[in-house]
Amino acid sequence: MFKHENSEKLRQRSENIILGGVNSPSRSYKAVGGGAPIVMDRAEGAYFYDVDGNKYIDFLSAYGPIITGHAHPHIHEAIVKQSARGILYGTTSPLEIEFAEKIQKAMPNLERIRFVNSGTEAVMTTIRVARAYTSRNKIIKFEGCYHGHSDLVLVAAGSGPSQLGTPDSAGVPQAVADDVITVPFNNLEALQAAFVHFKDEIAGVLVEPIVGNFGIVEPHAGFLEKVNEIAHTNGALVIYDEVITAFRFMYGGAQDLLNVQPDLTALGKIIGGGTPIGAYGGKKEIMESVAPLGPAYQAGTMAGNPLSMAAGIACLEVLEQDGVYEDLDKKGEMLVDGLNALIEKYGIKANINRKIGAFSIFFGEDEVTEYTGAENTDGEAFATFFNGLIKRGVMIAPSKYEAWFITTAHTYEDIEATLKIVEDVFKNDF
Ligand SMILES: Cc1ncc(COP(=O)(O)O)c(C=O)c1O
Numbered sequence: 001m002f003k004h005e006n007s008e009k010l011r012q013r014s015e016n017i018i019l020g021g022v023n024s025p026s027r028s029y030k031a032v033g034g035g036a037p038i039v040m041d042r043a044e045g046a047y048f049y050d051v052d053g054n055k056y057i058d059f060l061s062a063y064g065p066i067i068t069g070h071a072h073p074h075i076h077e078a079i080v081k082q083s084a085r086g087i088l089y090g091t092t093s094p095l096e097i098e099f100a101e102k103i104q105k106a107m108p109n110l111e112r113i114r115f116v117n118s119g120t121e122a123v124m125t126t127i128r129v130a131r132a133y134t135s136r137n138k139i140i141k142f143e144g145c146y147h148g149h150s151d152l153v154l155v156a157a158g159s160g161p162s163q164l165g166t167p168d169s170a171g172v173p174q175a176v177a178d179d180v181i182t183v184p185f186n187n188l189e190a191l192q193a194a195f196v197h198f199k200d201e202i203a204g205v206l207v208e209p210i211v212g213n214f215g216i217v218e219p220h221a222g223f224l225e226k227v228n229e230i231a232h233t234n235g236a237l238v239i240y241d242e243v244i245t246a247f248r249f250m251y252g253g254a255q256d257l258l259n260v261q262p263d264l265t266a267l268g269k270i271i272g273g274g275t276p277i278g279a280y281g282g283k284k285e286i287m288e289s290v291a292p293l294g295p296a297y298q299a300g301t302m303a304g305n306p307l308s309m310a311a312g313i314a315c316l317e318v319l320e321q322d323g324v325y326e327d328l329d330k331k332g333e334m335l336v337d338g339l340n341a342l343i344e345k346y347g348i349k350a351n352i353n354r355k356i357g358a359f360s361i362f363f364g365e366d367e368v369t370e371y372t373g374a375e376n377t378d379g380e381a382f383a384t385f386f387n388g389l390i391k392r393g394v395m396i397a398p399s400k401y402e403a404w405f406i407t408t409a410h411t412y413e414d415i416e417a418t419l420k421i422v423e424d425v426f427k428n429d430f
């Protein structure tokens with residue numbers, strides 16, 4: 001069993017200087033019993049090495065951006081090369097044009113693109129653009145989906161589909177929440193009801209086309225098509241938050257995989273090859289609402305920085321190789337089949353949602369198709385599972401709502417080793 005003495009020591013030092021000891025609340029272990037977050041020393045391929053010298057098979061994958069494994073040689077080389085040529089210009093560079101063209105080739109619906117620095121910024125801006133384009137203010141989003149931490153998306157559902165939201169974070173004014181309606185995912189009746197109630201006020205419907213934020217949850221057949229139909233009939237735009245999904249399940253977005261096209265798309269995570277990035281894009285006519293062509297303002301000192309552009313191009317160059325997604329799918333299938341067999345063998349109440357190389361384990365009897373289902377799963381069982389894994393060398397996110405992400409660097413031996421560790425956890429800790 002691993003010891004985490006150095007992590008524990010660093011926790012104390014960290015908590016005295018970094019707020020809460022973490023630079024993002026999702027990194028704290030509050031939801032899994034409150035232990036000291038493991039402090040990582042380095043990451044390479046499919047592995048993490050912590051400050052106590054322990055080695056982990058990594059399925060956190062930095063919450064999604066890492067799809068080629070850590071320190072991938074091609075991305076590493078691109079970053080090193082670019083750093084010698086300057087990492088921030090504050091001017092246009094050929095790299096950003098090349099990268100935008102590369103993204104557009106993979107996601108042709110993005111007729112115009114802008115780079116920003118995070119998924120939060122990307123989503124925040126698509127909302128502004130939808131509002132500018134439609135001259136309306138209200139946004140509909142889906143319960144349990146996460147769209148970053150801008151005010152508008154830190155709003156929880158009201159008590160019914162016709163209810164306005166309530167702030168989900170201190171510091172978000174009620175006036176902001178008044179413009180957000182939250183309805184259950186996969187529930188067209190609730191969406192329709194919101195449009196009936198707030199007719200002519202809705203600027204856009206914001207959706208994760210395949211949910212990644214209350215586990216992996218796919219839309220029911222026809223759901224996204226209907227979202228488009230209802231929104232467009234009512235003069236509203238459809239915004240896909242593809243911050244997790246783009247380049248995760250195939251080379252392109254969920255919009256290509258599912259063959260449904262939104263009006264605007266927000267990107268992040270994978271497209272930066274591990275460096276900070278976001279991007280948004282959509283139909284030319286709509287995107288032309290943005291400065292310098294249009295009246296909606298969006299800007300950024302770091303936007304399109306050459307380092308992220310070089311890393312992003314290199315990452316897509318890896319992903320566009322033949323067989324990458326088939327390989328992720330195969331490994332995903334092998335791992336999930338193995339997990340399901342162990343769940344059955346040890347009589348664990350759990351079920352798994354998988355899409356290609358991403359999946360989530362829900363500790364509960366029922367299949368999860370919307371947020372309440374995920375919320376009702378057993379958090380204590382998840383905490384036991386998580387703590388069992390990190391003691392034995394498998395790293396996942398410390399939350400029952402997060403997914404496991406397989407990378408091109410994981411080997412079949414890693415999958416087998418992971419299954420052995422999971423078996424040990426089920427046998428001894430449950
Ligand atoms: C779907 C989705 N949108 C937006 C974001 C926010 O991205 P970032 O953390 O880069 O600001 C996330 C982050 O997890 C996400 O999962």
Ligand SMILES: NCC(=O)CCC(=O)O
Pocket residue numbers: 024025026027063146212213402
């Ligand atoms: N699925 C949610 C995240 O990935 C959030 C990561 C973070 O904000 O640290």
